Amino acid sequence: MKIPLLTHYAPLLLGYLLPPDAPEPTATVSFAPRHAFAQGGARGFANANAAPSLLLHDAEGVSFLTEEGSDALTIRTRPTVIRRAKRRPPHMLSWAQAARAARVATANYSGWAAPTFAEDDDTWEDVEIDAPDMTDRQTVLALAKLSANAYSVPESDGWYELPGFNATVPFGWEPDADGLRGHIFADDTNSTVIIAIKGTSAGVLGSGGPTSKNDKFNDNLMFSCCCARVDFSWSTVCDCHAGGYKCKQSCLEDALIEDSVYATVGTNLYNNLTYLYPNANIWLTGHSLGGGLAALIGNAFGAPAVGFEAPGDRLPSRRLHLPGPPAISPELSGITHVYHTADPIPMGACTGTYSGCYAAGFALESKCHVGQTILYDTVTVKGWSVDIRTHRISEVITKVLTDPWPVGDEEWDEDEDEDGWLAWWGWGRKGKKGDGDKDKGGKDKHGGVPKARPDIDCVDCYKWEFADEFD
Secondary structure (H helix, E strand, O other): OOOOOHHHHHHHHHHHHOOOOOOOOOEEEEEEEEEEEEEOOOOOOOOOOOOOOEEEEEOOOOOOOOOOOOOOEEEEEEEEEEEEEOOOOOOOOHHHHHHHHHHOOOOOOOOOOOOOOOOOOOOEEEEEEEEEOOOOHHHHHHHHHHHHHOOOOOOOOOOOOEOOEOOOOOOOOOOOOOOOEEEEEEEOOOOEEEEEEOOOOOHHHOOOOOOHHHHHHHHHHHHOOOOOOOOOOOOOOOOOEOOOOEEEHHHHHHHHHHHOHHHHHHHHHHHHHHHHOOOOEEEEEEEOHHHHHHHHHHHHHOOOEEEEOOOOOHHHHHHOOOOOOOOOOHHHOOEEEEEEOOOOOOOOOOOOOOOHHHHHOOOOOOOOOOOEEEEEOHHHHOOOOOOHHHHOHHHHHHHHHOOOOOOOOOOOOHHHOOOOHHHHHOOOOOOOOOOOOEOOOOOEOOOOOOOOEEOOOOOOOOOOEEEOOOO
């Protein structure tokens, strides 16, 4: 049995010895469902000739079944500064199209001109908006539950009956709709709107269904090193492989522009919402593929986004030439990823012949994330083994996010340590003395969230060489 050194837990202990920072002002908003959405029309594979359409169904006037006397879902907000382009891109792919026009020196290109990524470029602006308070455990839980609800319809087995909207009419979930799915929620003043995007539906990763084929294609296109070229037995999703561990960079970028149906539909979704709610803050959230798409859309338009257990999105973000350093630091991106160390998908460990991803035909090889990461070390703290079954959003909600995490950011009184060492680990630890805002177990309802930090020194696809020409 391996005995960890005390120094390994020094950062956890140190938090109890340091005075807490002064809290920033927060507010709460209450949400109810407004729309359900789905990529419309039965289509073939991702290279359909018809332009992707989006069905957005208004839920106004629908009777929502609520428990008598229940409160609406509340999420804490925090004033957050996000840096984005002064001139808004018309499309998520506008960044890549502008880069391609510059690469091939297109003389007659008249499209949107992307700002440079230089830190002193005056075409960027810093905008303060109300974003989700990701230091608040109830806010993290609420967004995770909204992400989970994107997989299902009300009153189904996977639906979380959140107070204030325990049921809704399942518009936009036609049996033959084979694309992007989810739900849209808004507060009672329509000042904040949340887009919850469904993740991958396919066997080992989810429940399967009509969207699984397109889900798998987009997963392999966006999160693999080179067109899902894992080994000789795999069918690739694009023709950019140049032999061995060599891949054509411009070919990869063009494939994302031309073949990613979800990028186009995601843009239509965001633009529809900004048209319907021109003065609203638009947030995005999702799990797995949905979390990755939420982060990419948020990155393109400068909107707050929260992804749960998403594959590394930095790889497709760079291939799409979306904003990044040095112009935009992780702290100014507005993007937060939440995942745990026993899930091989966001950790980039679901690879190799014996992995569940390989067996199911998924090449989820990226591990680096844009923005900041809230990392739950379930391997060290809970003793979990790396297992793809921990990827399920229901597992994350009930076994990772529900209880406060041992982050060392709360006051702790030894006299209140009824559970002994369990309290030191965070299980059974009580809230601050005199804090009346506790859950049924007596724990502080809002604390216990690891600090968000950027991915440092993270490298994707280190074996691969990317260029347009090879010797």
